[in-house]
Amino acid sequence: MSSTPLGDFIRTKRDSIQPESLGLPERGRRRSPGLRRLDLAARAGVSVEYLTRIEQGRDRNPSAAVLHAIADALSLDASERNHLRYLAKITAGECPSHTRPAPPRRDVRPSVLETLRLLEPGIAIVTNRLGDVLARTSGFEAVTGGTGLLDGDVPNVTRYVFTDPRARALFADWDDIADQQAFDLWLGPSVESSAWFTAELASVAGPDFARRLNRHVVPQRGVLRLNHPAGPALQLHRETLDLPTDEQQLIVFLPADEQTARAVEQLRHRPLGRLRSIS
Incomplete structure (x- = not known):
């Protein structure tokens, strides 16, 4: 399974949320903590398969509407929403691993x-x-x-x-x-x-x-x-x-x-x- 900053963030936030905090019913014992992918997909109005592709890095360019829906489904605050949007930009335009980018400029106006x-x-x-x-x-x-x-x-x-x-x-x-x-x-x-x-x-x-x-x-x-x-x-x-x-x-x-x-x-x-x- 590949990974992207966007997928990592969504998965990390999903794992940190207890279903009861969102009013979701208890579905019995789970192998991993947090919100089920099924529940997050339902709250965001997307398919489980599509959410899986985003989390696993197989879809690197979700639309702004999808990102907004996922942010609502995860109940992200303003700072977390900004981070989600920023990671989406990084994920969509990640640098190839075989290149070594140049260091940033250090001059001050x-x-x-x-x-x-x-x-x-x-x-x-x-x-x-x-x-x-x-x-x-x-x-x-x-x-x-x-x-x-x-x-x-x-x-x-x-x-x-x-x-x-x-x-x-x-x-x-x-x-x-x-x-x-x-x-x-x-x-x-x-x-x-x-x-x-x-x-x-x-x-x-x-x-x-x-x-x-x-x-x-x-x-x-x-x-x-x-x-x-x-x-x-x-x-x-x-x-x-x-x-x-x-x-x-x-x-x-x-x-x-x-x-x-x-x-x-x-x-x-x-x-x-x-x-x-x-x-």
């Missing part, structure tokens, strides 16, 4: 860099969905200094989370952050770029990365909790501005409480770097 400068000395970065830190403020350098996150010519949060032992000490909720970074690879700058980075990371990140990548669970993004090596515990809100034409994001981190605000101010008095852009 001057106007975006100027916006970042206006946020100084705040905590902000420009990144893409692959986790590349393309530019950052001195405030971001202050709160991540000594953690290893910004080591290397092209810092990458996703690679850091899965391959650097220091990440588990820095992120108080490492499991949640790992889920978020893996999930965001599905929203990469392009199918080609995401495939390139995933192939590169899989060889060094191990099976835990692959497991999280293929879970297709839309993560909840709460307060970011950091354990800074200098001592202070930080709690930060994240505000994200999408830059769709650049396939990038501007992320601003704001202290979530007075204790964090004081700790950030202390960290800013440490030796600071300058705004940096990676090109």
Whole structure:
């Protein structure tokens, strides 16, 4: 049986739903948990054979109406519906396995860099969905200094989370952050770029990365909790501005409480770097 991101997501969601939660009758003991394919097909108004083809990757281009019906049948929320549509696009245009796509662009527009400068000395970065830190403020350098996150010519949060032992000490909720970074690879700058980075990371990140990548669970993004090596515990809100034409994001981190605000101010008095852009 072949597999596609779309089929994996539908099957994962189906397995996670208890029939009783949808008002369906109990049909006796089952070999596998979750919603039967028969029941999902009936709720979506499609044949079991067609749903099987989608789940097994033998039909890679279902219509928008079918996707909408499946989303309704699975009672997906807004984030999950967006993910379903995105995976449908990936599945319909997946890269051939015999080609190795080129890495994504890493240049940042001057106007975006100027916006970042206006946020100084705040905590902000420009990144893409692959986790590349393309530019950052001195405030971001202050709160991540000594953690290893910004080591290397092209810092990458996703690679850091899965391959650097220091990440588990820095992120108080490492499991949640790992889920978020893996999930965001599905929203990469392009199918080609995401495939390139995933192939590169899989060889060094191990099976835990692959497991999280293929879970297709839309993560909840709460307060970011950091354990800074200098001592202070930080709690930060994240505000994200999408830059769709650049396939990038501007992320601003704001202290979530007075204790964090004081700790950030202390960290800013440490030796600071300058705004940096990676090109």
